[in-house]
Amino acid sequence: MNSSIMKTDTFYYILINLCRLSPPRCPMWFIVFMLITMSLKVTESQFLVKSLPGFYGDLPFTLETGYVGVGESELFYYFIESEGNPKEDPLLFWxxxxxxxxxxxxxLYEIGPLTTNYATSTLEKPVFEINPHSWTKVANIIFIDQPAGTGFAYAKTPEAYMTNDTLSSIQAYIFLKKWLVDHPKFLNNPLYVGGDSYTGIAIPMIVQEIYNGNEVGEGSHLNIKGYLLGNPLTDTSGDYNSRIPFAHRMALLSDAIYKSVKENCNEEYLKIDPNNSLCIHDLQVVDKCLGRIRKANILEPYCDTSNIFRAFDKQWCRDDNYAFAYSWAKSRDVREALHVREEVSDIEWVRCNDSLSFDFNKEVISYTHDVLSSVGYHRRLTDKHCRALIYSGDHDMVVPYLSTLNWIESLNLPVVDDWRPWFVEEQVAGYTMNYSNDHYDLTFATVKGGGHTAPEYKPKECLNMFMRWLANDYL
Structure with missing residues (x-):
């Protein structure tokens, strides 16, 4: 290793540990300086995958997998070229x-080109088929396992598994820069950053850094055009506190219960005064009403999900679908096909790592929720030439559309197209609003019947929404 790279890695190591141990001492200008000075080494490994266990025949799309080293972390990715025109279609970093x-x-479950054939699959042998509503029909997409400890991503040291919102966003940005250094043919494609749920915290931070990097001439210019977020956690307190008014609107709470809890808790349901006995009592009543409602989609059955491999001998449960991914990803044949490194051969693949996952009611093991709200990042992006699509499944009680609308309205953008229905095949697919100033444009859309997150429940409608938004067509 040459001396310049050794100095860069040492500098990176010091910065990352500063950010990990003391996020307030990790200023963005320092991060930008580090990124300007660091040497962007190429992707450490990349492989074309022409076939996969569980899918009959060769894959009818171009799939690349690989690892990108970011400091002490090795981040795994799946890259799928657009089925349309890869040279000109947008690049979506998801x-x-x-x-x-x-x-x-x-x-597999939201916007990619594969889906499970549930009619012919068994837990021992999952079978995949083509998803007719894949977003890869109109976009090149990078799916990333990030941070370390996610999917097939891993770290070289135990300390590198400890992370937070700030550090995770920095790593995602560095990953994207390094990936594009190694894939320069996509540098001129329109670039969008997208995601759902908890990524509502990280993505505005990443997008802000892309614009900042471009403005200071930090390496290759990224052709950033905007971002999109589905059912996004954005403001921790606001998103949580919107669950009770949402439940009232959806007839899960009576007028009397809602009026009492609203008054006694003063509309604060996350940070409860332990001496406020009236509020505590009302929340116990609320819990009786909502305790067996599935928050991800209030219309679907509530199930015990403690054992993902439990026998499917009762009513169907959404989490039953996820069991097929677990059994597939643990197979050695699958890992060889994906070119997963031996360093994770003994690690059990999980769809979501509970030691990293954020929950309002528990303290996580390896991940610190150090950014409580990303609204300020959205507000700063309104000064950029930027497009945003924010969408919500309207039956999601994890991050209700009410809270999303609240923070969007707090941006004080002019409304150019007020609340109205949007349609797919002449049926109402949801409702939409459009906000715009001289350079920033934001489209908000609900997806009727959608849950957390919307494309899993309404794939046809969400593909239609995505295509029309990309093309600047009327939603």
């Missing part, structure tokens, strides 16, 4: 939520 949920989850 982050799955959690944090700690694998990019394969977004690929």
């Amino acid at each position: 982050l799955t939520g959690g944090p700690g949920c694998s990019g394969f989850s977004g690929l």
Whole structure:
């Protein structure tokens, strides 16, 4: 290793540990300086995957997998070229939520070109088929396992598994820069950063850094055009506190219960005064009403999900679908086909790593929620030439559309197209609004019947929404 790279890696190591141990002492100008001075080494490994266990015949799309080293972390990715015109179609950098949920989850269950054939699959032998509503029909997509400990991503040291919102966003940005250094043919493609759920915290931070990097001439210019977020966690307190008014609107709470809890808790349901006995009592009543409602989609059955491999002998449960991914990804044949490194051969693949995942009611093991709200990043992006698509499944009680609308309205953007339905095949697919100033444009859309997250529940409608938004067509 030459001396310049050794100095860069040492500098990176010091910075990363500073950010990990003391996020407030990790200023963005320092990060930008580090990124300007660091040597962007090429991707350490990349492989074309022409066939996969569980899919009959050769893959009818171009799939590349590989690792990109970012400091002490080795981040795994799946890259799928557009089925349309890869040279000109947009490049979408997609982050799955959690944090700690694998990019394969977004690929298989949301917007990727494969889906499970449930009629012919068994837990021992999952079978895949083509997803007719894949977003790769109109975009090149990078799905990433990030941070380390997610999917097939790993770290070289135990300390590198400890991370937070700030550090995770920095690593994702560095990953993208390094990936594009190694794939220069996509540098001129329109670039969008997208994701759902918890990535609502990280993505505005990443997009801000892309614009900042371009402005200071930091390496190759990235052709950033905008970002998109589905069911996004954005403001920790606001998103949580919107669950009770959402439940009231959806007839899960009576007017009397809602009025009482609203008054006694003063609309604060996350940070409860332990001496406020009236609020505590009302929340116990609320819990009786909502305790067995599935928050990801309030219309679907509530199930015990403690054992993903439990026998499917009762009513169907959404989590039953995820069991096929677990059994598939643990296979040695699959790992060889994907060119997964031996360093993770003994690690059990999980769709979402609980030691990283954020929950309002528990303290996570390896991930610190150090950015409580990303609204300020959205606000700063309104000064950029930028497009945004924010969409919400309207039956999602994890991050209700009410809270998303609240923070969008707090940006004080002019409304250019007020609340109205949007259609797919002459049926109402949801409702939409459009906001715009001289350079920033934001489209908000609900997806009727969608849950957390919308493409898993309404794939046809979401593909239609994505295609029309990309093309600047009327939603």
